[in-house]
Amino acid sequence: MQNSTTSISNIFVSELSLWMMLLAGIFAIILANGNTRKQEDNGLLEIMQARCVGRFAPLLATFNELILINGLTTILIGSGLNILNLTGSNGTGNWLFASLIGVAGLLFGSLTILLA
Numbered sequence: 001m002q003n004s005t006t007s008i009s010n011i012f013v014s015e016l017s018l019w020m021m022l023l024a025g026i027f028a029i030i031l032a033n034g035n036t037r038k039q040e041d042n043g044l045l046e047i048m049q050a051r052c053v054g055r056f057a058p059l060l061a062t063f064n065e066l067i068l069i070n071g072l073t074t075i076l077i078g079s080g081l082n083i084l085n086l087t088g089s090n091g092t093g094n095w096l097f098a099s100l101i102g103v104a105g106l107l108f109g110s111l112t113i114l115l116a
Contacts, residue, residue, distance in 0.1 A: 007088025020105035024073065028066055028109030035062040036116040059113055066109040070078060074102030 002020045048058065078098030082091055085098055 007086070009086040009093070012086060012089075013093075017100065018098065019095075020077075020101050023089035024070070024101050024105035025108035028070065028105040028113045031069065032062055032066060032109045032112035033116065035065065036113065061116075063110065066106055070102040070105040070109070073105060074098045077101055088115055 036059065039048075045058060049055065054060075075098075078095045081089065081094035081098065
């Protein structure tokens with residue numbers, strides 16, 4: 001039998017988890033696409049690769065930026081949820097939710113880099 005008590009945190013997670021993952025994914029796709037395709041379209045990639053730079057240096061720089069941005073997003077969401085202290089939530093659930101959003105953004109961004 002289903003639990004009849006519904007807390008604010010249950011509603012928050014059930015409503016916003018999918019939407020926040022989609023927004024994090026769209027943000028990561030735009031970031032990765034902008035950092036990889038615009039360099040090639042502007043001719044900057046050929047100029048960089050003419051110097052002593054590795055072949056995958058621009059892709060690695062974009063991946064490092066994705067890790068940094070999604071890590072900061074995870075920290076901000078987790079800290080914000082802990083500060084809000086919603087009814088029915090605890091620190092472990094807040095950080096799990098935040099890390100889910102960060103990993104979703106990293107997944108979509110990495111997939112974009114792979115396909116770029």
